[in-house]
Amino acid sequence: MPRVHVNGIDLFYDIKGAGEPLLLIAGFFCDHTYWSLLMPSLVKQYQVIRLDNRGFGRTSAPDNPYSIQQMATxxxxxxxRIGIEKVHLAGHSMGGQIAQELALAHPEKVKSLILLSSLAKGDARFNSIIATWGELPANLDLKLYQQVILPWIFTDAFYSIPEMIEMIVNLAINYPFAPTPHGLYHQSRAILGGDTTQRLKDIHCPTLVMVGKQDILTPIKFSKQLAQGIPNAELVVLDSGGHGFLIESPENVASAILKFLCCLPKNGMSLM
Known part of the structure; x- marks a missing residue:
């Protein structure tokens, strides 16, 4: 599988499909496969590029501080390196933070922006959760770690299906590229340091902000702040799903993404 050496790390990526490029950025404790349930719908119309962020999966996990801006770089x-000049850009959670920084630093590279279950800056409760999630891997095995974080990710309805939770825990336990405690710690601190609050007004590409109605980790208020701050943003609240709606409601998420993309100006120009 392909890797490129950039910014002092070996970065893993995957490309599937044909058409306009669509880049997907996953969040904390997730690799490129987190988008897998959306892929059958997306690759029918787009060249889909996925990557493993610094600190997780098959990408290097150096033991030094990370930042959201660094991961955008x-x-x-x-x-x-792969010769793609401009993309539609989607990010989930921390991936949405990275996508914002990429759109701000390189607006010429971004045709449109899709922010899923994301935020401009965390509040006190969110920051406390993320700080704890960054510290726990040094003290818990992967099974216990999953049991701590999953209630924040999935809805009551999803949790009522024990075999689904068991499957997700087993996937984490058997993940062949085990995360390092320091990689997760540095990712968590990057999330805590992210803040685009005062710069949202400088994002001028067409933007879709989407969140699950039952998201208790990055609640609707975070997405409302993004949608209100970004000049050309549209807010979509899905009735089904929480923070993990890429797994709970993949068809609905993919449908909303494709609907947004198909309605963009054909030349991909900014609506500004």
């Missing part, structure tokens, strides 16, 4: 360098 990693992503921009990937696009340059």
């Amino acid at each position: 990693d992503t921009a360098a990937l696009l340059e």
Whole structure:
């Protein structure tokens, strides 16, 4: 599987499908496969590029501080190395933070922006959760770690299906590219340091902000702040799903993404 050496790390990426490029950036404790349930719908119309962020999966996990801006720079360098000049850009949770920074630093590379279950800056409760999630891997095995974080990710309805939760826990336990405690710690601190609040007004590409109605980790208020701050943003609240709606409601998420993309100006120009 392909890797490129950028910014001092070996960065893993995957490309499938044909058409306009669509880059997908996953969040904390997730690799490129987190988008897998959306892929059958997306690759029918787009060339879909996925990557493993610094600190997780098959990408290097250096033991030094990370930042959201740094991970955006990693992503921009990937696009340059693989010869893709401009993309539709989607990010989930931390991936949405990275996508915002990429759109701000390199507006010429971004045709449109899709922010899923994301935020401009965390509040006190969110920051406390993420700080704890960054510290726990040094003290818990992967099974216990999953049991701590999953209630924040999935809805009551999803949790009522024990075999689904068991499957997700087993996937994490048997994941062949085990995360390092320091990689997760540095990702968590990057999330805590992210803040685009005062710069949202400088994002001028067409933007879709989407959140699950039952998201208790990055609640609707976070997405409302993004949609209100970004000049050309549309807010969509899905009735089904919480923070993990890429797994709980993949068809609905993919449908909303494709609807947004198909309605963009054909030349991909900014609506500004």
